[in-house]
Each structure stands twice: as C-alpha cells, then as structure tokens.
Amino acid sequence: MPNRARRTLQDVADAAGLSLAATSYALRGARGSAATIERVQALALELGYRVDPIARALASGRTGTVGISGSLRDLWQQDLSVMLTRALRAADRDATIADADADPAVERRVVERFAEQRVDGVLVSPVDPSADYWSALPPSTAVVSIGDALPGRPGSGAVLFDNRHGVTTALRHLRDLGHRRVALLTTSLPTTPGRPAELHAVEAAKRLGLDLLVVPATAARAAAAAAGPLTAPDRPTAVLCLSDSLAFGVYRAAADLGLRIPGDLSVVGFDDHQLAALVAPGLTTAAWDEDAVVEAAVAQLLALEGGGEVPAPVTFRPELVVRSSTGPPAGAD
Missing domain, CATH: 3.40.50.2300 (Response regulator)
Structure with a gap:
C-alpha cells in the first residue's frame, strides 16, 4: 500500500477486506463480531488512521x-x-x-x-x-x-x-464558634447577578444574626481583596470563601499581615480541593x-x-x- 501522509477509511477497509460501511461500523464498535471489531481497530491503529472530524461532521451532522x-x-x-x-x-x-x-x-x-x-x-x-x-x-x-x-x-x-445548605452550614459553624462579623469572599460581581450562592449567604447571615461583609474577588487577586477588610479597624474575625482558591489567597493575606489562623482569623473554603488537607493549618471547607x-x-x-x-x-x-x-x-x- 503506498505511503501516505494521512490514511483513509478506504485504506483500512482494503486492509481488512471489508466494505466501507462495515469498516466504519467496526471502528465505532457499532456492528460486527467482537473479533472483527478488534481486528479492524487494530488495523486502523497499525496504519495510523485517524477519523477526520470534518468528514464525520459532514456525514453525520455531529x-x-x-x-x-x-x-x-x-x-x-x-x-x-x-x-x-x-x-x-x-x-x-x-x-x-x-x-x-x-x-x-x-x-x-x-x-x-x-x-x-x-x-x-x-x-x-x-x-x-x-x-x-x-x-x-x-x-x-x-x-x-x-x-x-x-x-x-x-x-x-x-x-x-x-449552595443554600452549604453556606448556611458554614456560617452556622462560625456562629457557633462565637464569630459575629464575617467577610464573604465571592467571585460574583455586580455584572453577574445570577449567582445565587452569594444571595443565599446574605440571607443566611441575616437569619443567624451575623454581620456579613461581601467582598468581590478573583482567584488571582484574592490576597489583595482580603487585605482591605483585614486591615480595617473593625476587621472580621472570620472569612467564608466561595471557593478554596479564594481561601488560599486569604491564607496569603493573613501571613502578610501577621495574622494567625485560626487564632486571629478563621477561614472556611468551598470545594474541598485536594490541597485543602495539605495546607497548614488544614482548611475547613464544604466538600462535594x-x-x-x-x-x-x-x-x-x-x-x-x-x-x-x-x-x-x-x-x-x-x-x-x-x-x-x-x-x-x-x-x-
């Protein structure tokens, strides 16, 4: 068989001794005996055949x-x-x-x-x-x-x-520990009103009698966003972050400001990323x-x-x- 830069379905069909339709079905595992499917797929791999996505889309609409x-x-x-x-x-x-x-x-x-x-x-x-x-x-x-x-x-x-259950559970945990002023770090911005987690947190804080300070942030600038409220005279004693990435930024801000976690500041995340158990101290967080x-x-x-x-x-x-x-x-x- 001549050497080509790109093998075609016809090349695989010729090598297998099958029709184009039978070869196509076997490659997709749609029809044919297990032995035929295995043989055709092995031949395709040996020949270096790859499905042309454009051709597939034209043929199937997908x-x-x-x-x-x-x-x-x-x-x-x-x-x-x-x-x-x-x-x-x-x-x-x-x-x-x-x-x-x-x-x-x-x-x-x-x-x-x-x-x-x-x-x-x-x-x-x-x-x-x-x-x-x-x-x-x-x-x-x-x-x-x-x-x-x-x-x-x-x-x-x-x-x-x-999210209603998640933020309510996290805020109740902080309330039960004795916290009354809590910052909420969230990726929601004024241009993204459709994110309900922040709304649930505001409602839950009101029910629990907490003073909640909402702080918009991004994962890349979480430390800088947290630094503002953490240096205020009436700084929060706890921070609830709507992602663990935001929480890791708060860890950085606390270290820069000489605040001890949890002695000076409690931090709660949201995700239970694999790093949450590895940072020091281990991050309290909501797990999915x-x-x-x-x-x-x-x-x-x-x-x-x-x-x-x-x-x-x-x-x-x-x-x-x-x-x-x-x-x-x-x-x-």
Whole structure:
C-alpha cells in the first residue's frame, strides 16, 4: 500500500477486506463480531488512521466534540475540567476546554465560539447563569450546566449544588464558634447577578444574626481583596470563601499581615480541593462528591445528545469538613 501522509477509511477497509460501511461500523464498535471489531481497530491503529472530524461532521451532522467551560484560575474547576475530559474520552467524545476567567464578557465569547464550532455538546460551570448569551447555543446542542441552572437556555440539563445548605452550614459553624462579623469572599460581581450562592449567604447571615461583609474577588487577586477588610479597624474575625482558591489567597493575606489562623482569623473554603488537607493549618471547607458530579453531568449530556427528554436536575448537597482553620475568635470565652 503506498505511503501516505494521512490514511483513509478506504485504506483500512482494503486492509481488512471489508466494505466501507462495515469498516466504519467496526471502528465505532457499532456492528460486527467482537473479533472483527478488534481486528479492524487494530488495523486502523497499525496504519495510523485517524477519523477526520470534518468528514464525520459532514456525514453525520455531529463532530464528536464537547466544549467544556469554566474559570480555570480556580483550582477546583481545573480538576473538574480534567475529570470531565476523561469521562468524555471514555464515552468516545473529544473535549475542547475554554477558560471563562470569571468574566462574563469572556464567557460570552466562549459561548459564541462553541456555537461557531458546532460542538455537539457543552458542559459549563457558568460565570453568569442568568446571562442572555446562553441562547446563542442552538437547540441541537446538548448543554449541561454544573453548579447553577441556565434559566435563559431552555432544554439544558443541570447538575446543581445545594449552595443554600452549604453556606448556611458554614456560617452556622462560625456562629457557633462565637464569630459575629464575617467577610464573604465571592467571585460574583455586580455584572453577574445570577449567582445565587452569594444571595443565599446574605440571607443566611441575616437569619443567624451575623454581620456579613461581601467582598468581590478573583482567584488571582484574592490576597489583595482580603487585605482591605483585614486591615480595617473593625476587621472580621472570620472569612467564608466561595471557593478554596479564594481561601488560599486569604491564607496569603493573613501571613502578610501577621495574622494567625485560626487564632486571629478563621477561614472556611468551598470545594474541598485536594490541597485543602495539605495546607497548614488544614482548611475547613464544604466538600462535594466530584466523581458523582462528573458522572451525572456526562450522563445528562449523552441523554440529551440521544434526543431524549430533558433530564430532571440532579442536586448535590455538600458536607462541611472541619479542619484546623476555624476556631473561636480571640478573646472569646
């Protein structure tokens, strides 16, 4: 067989002695005996055959590609994107990852680019779930949001986090330790009103009798954002961070200011990233079942790709993992 830069399906079919249709089915594991499928796939690997995504899209109307979007400065979302990519690979899907950078304007461009690329599906941890740009994804695109639902994109799947329970549990933990003035570090900005976790925290603080100071921050500038309230005369004695990445920034700010954790300042995170147990002191944080979250999100995506009914939302409730970063405020009995 002549040496070519790119092998074709015909080359594999000729080597296997099968028709093009039978070869295509065997490569996808769709039809044929187990021995035939194994033989054809081995021949394709030996010949260096790779599926042409453009040809596949023209033939089937699908690209086999799923877009993943999140704010990748956040360590937990980095890990989630990797886990989603692996789960998609096991389902014979390719992933393209885009960083929304905790910015609605960037997220808008990501969504528009996914639409232009005609990806088959999108798995997204949204920056602004209530934004109008989610409607740019056509109805034929399977969309599953992780964390918050997309009210502006009917027909989307949703794997939700019970943030009301998470922030209430965290704030009650701080209240029971004796804290009364608490700072809330959140990635929500005035331009992202659709993030309910911050709203739940404000409501919970009011019910619990806490004085809550809301501080917008990003993972990259969490230390600088925390420094302001921590140097105020009436500084908070505790900080609740709506991601562990933000909490690690508070650790840095506290070290720079000579504040001891938890002696001078209690810190609570939200994610239970693998580093939470490794920093000193260990970070008290809300933990999610990441494997179950990924499994549910990919299952919903595949169901939507198959043209079935929109799956019912799946909600995960976090568990507060208490470590050494929280304690009574200085001077408490």
